[in-house]
Amino acid sequence: MSDQAAISVHDVSKTYRIYGNPFGRIKELMPWNKHPHHQAVHALTGVNFEVESGQCVGLIGGNGAGKSTLLKILTGTTFPDTGGYSIRGNVASLLELGAGFTMDFTGRENIYMNGAMMGISHREMRSRFDEILEFSELHEFIDAPLRTYSSGMICRLGFSVAVATDPDVLIIDEILSVGDMNFQRKCVERIYDYKKNGKTLFFCSHSLYDVRQICDDAIWLDRGTLRMQGDAVSVTNEYSTLQNQLSDDDGDLNADPDDFYRDQPHLVSATLIDLATGEPRARFQPGEGLGVRIHLRNGDTPKEITVGVAVMRRDKLILFSASTEMDKVPVNIDNEGFVTLLLPDLRILAGEYVLMCGVMDRHGFHRFHQLPTSENLIIEVAKEKDLGVLLHDHQWKVESRTATPGEAERKV
Amino acid sequence: MTTPELLHTYDAATNPKGMLRHLTPLIGYPGVVASNTTLIANFFRRDLLGRFRGSFLGLFWVLVQPIFLFAIYFMVFGFLFAPKGQTGAASVEFAIYLFGGIIAFSSFSESTTRSCNTVLENGNLVKKVRFPCELLPISNILVALIVYAVGAVVLLCVGLSLGQITVGAHMLALPLVALVHFTMCLGVGLLLATLQVLVRDTVHLYTIAQQAWFFLSPVFWPYSMIQGKLLDYGLGQWSWLIEFNPLYGLVQSHRQALGFGHDHIQMHRYVMTPAGEHVPMVDGHHVVESLPGLWYHLGLASAWSLLFLLIGYSFFMSRKNKFSDLV
Numbered sequence: 001m002s003d004q005a006a007i008s009v010h011d012v013s014k015t016y017r018i019y020g021n022p023f024g025r026i027k028e029l030m031p032w033n034k035h036p037h038h039q040a041v042h043a044l045t046g047v048n049f050e051v052e053s054g055q056c057v058g059l060i061g062g063n064g065a066g067k068s069t070l071l072k073i074l075t076g077t078t079f080p081d082t083g084g085y086s087i088r089g090n091v092a093s094l095l096e097l098g099a100g101f102t103m104d105f106t107g108r109e110n111i112y113m114n115g116a117m118m119g120i121s122h123r124e125m126r127s128r129f130d131e132i133l134e135f136s137e138l139h140e141f142i143d144a145p146l147r148t149y150s151s152g153m154i155c156r157l158g159f160s161v162a163v164a165t166d167p168d169v170l171i172i173d174e175i176l177s178v179g180d181m182n183f184q185r186k187c188v189e190r191i192y193d194y195k196k197n198g199k200t201l202f203f204c205s206h207s208l209y210d211v212r213q214i215c216d217d218a219i220w221l222d223r224g225t226l227r228m229q230g231d232a233v234s235v236t237n238e239y240s241t242l243q244n245q246l247s248d249d250d251g252d253l254n255a256d257p258d259d260f261y262r263d264q265p266h267l268v269s270a271t272l273i274d275l276a277t278g279e280p281r282a283r284f285q286p287g288e289g290l291g292v293r294i295h296l297r298n299g300d301t302p303k304e305i306t307v308g309v310a311v312m313r314r315d316k317l318i319l320f321s322a323s324t325e326m327d328k329v330p331v332n333i334d335n336e337g338f339v340t341l342l343l344p345d346l347r348i349l350a351g352e353y354v355l356m357c358g359v360m361d362r363h364g365f366h367r368f369h370q371l372p373t374s375e376n377l378i379i380e381v382a383k384e385k386d387l388g389v390l391l392h393d394h395q396w397k398v399e400s401r402t403a404t405p406g407e408a409e410r411k412v
Numbered sequence: 413m414t415t416p417e418l419l420h421t422y423d424a425a426t427n428p429k430g431m432l433r434h435l436t437p438l439i440g441y442p443g444v445v446a447s448n449t450t451l452i453a454n455f456f457r458r459d460l461l462g463r464f465r466g467s468f469l470g471l472f473w474v475l476v477q478p479i480f481l482f483a484i485y486f487m488v489f490g491f492l493f494a495p496k497g498q499t500g501a502a503s504v505e506f507a508i509y510l511f512g513g514i515i516a517f518s519s520f521s522e523s524t525t526r527s528c529n530t531v532l533e534n535g536n537l538v539k540k541v542r543f544p545c546e547l548l549p550i551s552n553i554l555v556a557l558i559v560y561a562v563g564a565v566v567l568l569c570v571g572l573s574l575g576q577i578t579v580g581a582h583m584l585a586l587p588l589v590a591l592v593h594f595t596m597c598l599g600v601g602l603l604l605a606t607l608q609v610l611v612r613d614t615v616h617l618y619t620i621a622q623q624a625w626f627f628l629s630p631v632f633w634p635y636s637m638i639q640g641k642l643l644d645y646g647l648g649q650w651s652w653l654i655e656f657n658p659l660y661g662l663v664q665s666h667r668q669a670l671g672f673g674h675d676h677i678q679m680h681r682y683v684m685t686p687a688g689e690h691v692p693m694v695d696g697h698h699v700v701e702s703l704p705g706l707w708y709h710l711g712l713a714s715a716w717s718l719l720f721l722l723i724g725y726s727f728f729m730s731r732k733n734k735f736s737d738l739v
Contacts, residue, residue: 004434018735043702051629072539073586075540077423077539077541078539078733078736079424079427080422081424083424084421084424084425084426086420088417089417089419093541094623095539095540099536099540101543104461104462104465109454112454116451116454117451117537117541118543119447200433209701326716404733
């Protein structure tokens with residue numbers, strides 16, 4: 001165990017016993033009992049991992065993979081059967097919307113109550129109160145009972161209190177999805193700040209996009225065992241590949257821009273063009289120049305945005321993606337404008353591809369709108385013998401072990 | 413940046429098992445209570461307000477309930493079932509005796525019954541938030557103590573105005589009695605809360621057991637009456653069993669600290685001879701027996717309350733880690 005690890009989990013296993021009826025429990029206590037009267041559910045088996053301080057780790061996995069159990073163990077509300085864990089610093093966790101809140105209390109009272117549960121005195125909470133109120137934006141509702149709040153408002157209050165306690169380790173279980181877009185963006189900005197200060201974040205989400213954007217690392221739990229740990233992108237890729245193999249459902253590929261998007265940055269159209277002529281064109285040969293011309297509007301209140309394009313095979317395998325945020329290209333569009341992605345030398349082999357374009361906030365986290373190009377990209381056969389999807393730069397080197405070493409290099 | 417110290421660790425291999433291992437943290441329990449006063453105050457407020465939420469009179473019911481209860485006892489036992497030949501102040505005596513016992517007993521029974529479900533009712537907290545859940549029964553006990561205090565004030569007002577209650581140094585013992593009462597409720601409450609998580613039938617069984625406990629405790633009857641009954645059946649040597657009831661000392665010390673002594677109500681049909689034998693009382697006999705005082709009863713109650721706290725606390729703490737899986 002490294003001394004610097006913020007979270008260290010070793011050999012954690014947890015089994016739940018499900019009893020068919022209450023007598024099963026009593027029967028098992030009897031010394032003459034021979035066979036078990038329960039059904040064992042192995043929520044976690046032999047999970048080991050470490051999280052360094054200042055890292056943001058995403059926890060992914062299907063339903064029943066043990067994610068919630070692991071988060072509960074780290075929170076300290078349930079305990080493993082074998083193994084153990086250690087966490088450096090104080091922990092704040094948001095396991096459920098409104099957990100730890102009393103519905104009859106006002107928002108203000110709940111802030112103090114929540115602080116008290118985390119062992120923070122009334123006086124200390126009072127000094128942080130303005131910060132919490134400011135962040136939650138619940139000024140006019142703060143003295144109303146919590147049962148009059150919407151779920152989004154409860155989420156805002158919960159998140160605001162949790163981050164205001166300035167924990168060294170913050171554990172969040174899939175609750176950010178409740179808040180509205182503005183608040184989600186605020187949370188994400190707060191999380192970025194939080195990461196910058198060297199604090200640790202442990203984050204569980206079903207949105208691979210969120211995990212990829214917020215987290216450095218990811219942990220993939222599969223039916224109670226640790227399937228993979230590594231950088232967020234490769235783990236989510238592995239995970240989504242498996243998911244796509246399992247089920248090929250239609251996502252929101254064909255979302256249309258409707259009235260809902262009018263005040264948000266949104267895409268009007270995305271067209272494939274010939275780089276040489278500037279004319280629309282959908283059929284290309286490998287090696288030709290392709291442009292993806294995106295027409296977008298920046299909504300009523302222009303802001304800095306990120307534009308991204310992903311080239312996908314029909315089975316949603318992403319061959320290539322680019323975003324202005326990753327390439328550090330600022331996109332400042334006043335009201336309406338065009339952004340064009342230039343691919344001067346197409347390196348994709350024959351087939352039909354979907355190009356998905358998206359407009360996101362400046363961190364590339366929150367996606368305002370996405371749209372596929374008006375036509376799918378069709379790459380026509382270049383050479384009959386090409387196999388695969390990519391035309392990669394490559395060289396050959398042949399070494400022979402005879403007396404006169406024959407070396408041949410041929411550039412393709 | 414400095415590395416924060418290791419604050420949260422757990423290892424299944426080194427985690428103590430068994431009830432006795434969980435006894436030692438009892439020393440730290442008052443400390444846990446003291447450092448979480450804000451939390452307890454919040455729970456207390458929630459429980460108190462929650463009980464009267466939505467009602468028109470709200471907290472006023474805390475006041476109304478004991479007054480009406482007392483008025484009923486006053487009418488029923490002061491007039492309807494007044495002892496033969498007694499009228500006026502003397503007949504009220506029994507009503508006051510009864511009421512003093514009832515407020516003490518019902519405060520105990522209410523707080524312990526509510527404690528049964530306290531972990532289950534706060535299941536969402538226990539599952540999702542890390543906090544010292546051994547504090548959960550406390551708020552119920554405090555609410556019941558408030559109800560008790562209102563009843564005690566009513567009793568004192570009526571008792572003093574009718575001359576049935578004497579003001580004296582014994583009233584200084586009231587806070588001490590309340591502390592012993594609190595400890596007893598907490599011990600039993602922790603025990604029942606844990607049992608209820610493991611076996612959901614506990615609360616139903618306990619409600620029935622309480623009915624029996626009510627009549628086994630000196631609420632309705634004075635000591636001399638039961639002793640007389642036992643002597644009738646020739647079971648005089650078993651009269652110590654009356655005092656073996658954990659609530660005996662507690663109810664008696666409540667009454668004595670309120671200034672309504674043990675000696676007020678005496679239904680003696682036997683008197684003790686100088687040789688220590690009980691003989692049937694005939695006209696002209698004087699009761700020479702002096703009954704034990706407040707300190708005797710309080711000592712008895714303290715011993716029981718500490719025993720219950722030891723058992724309840726260690727049982728609760730030894731099962732605490734399992735709560736979130738069982739609720």
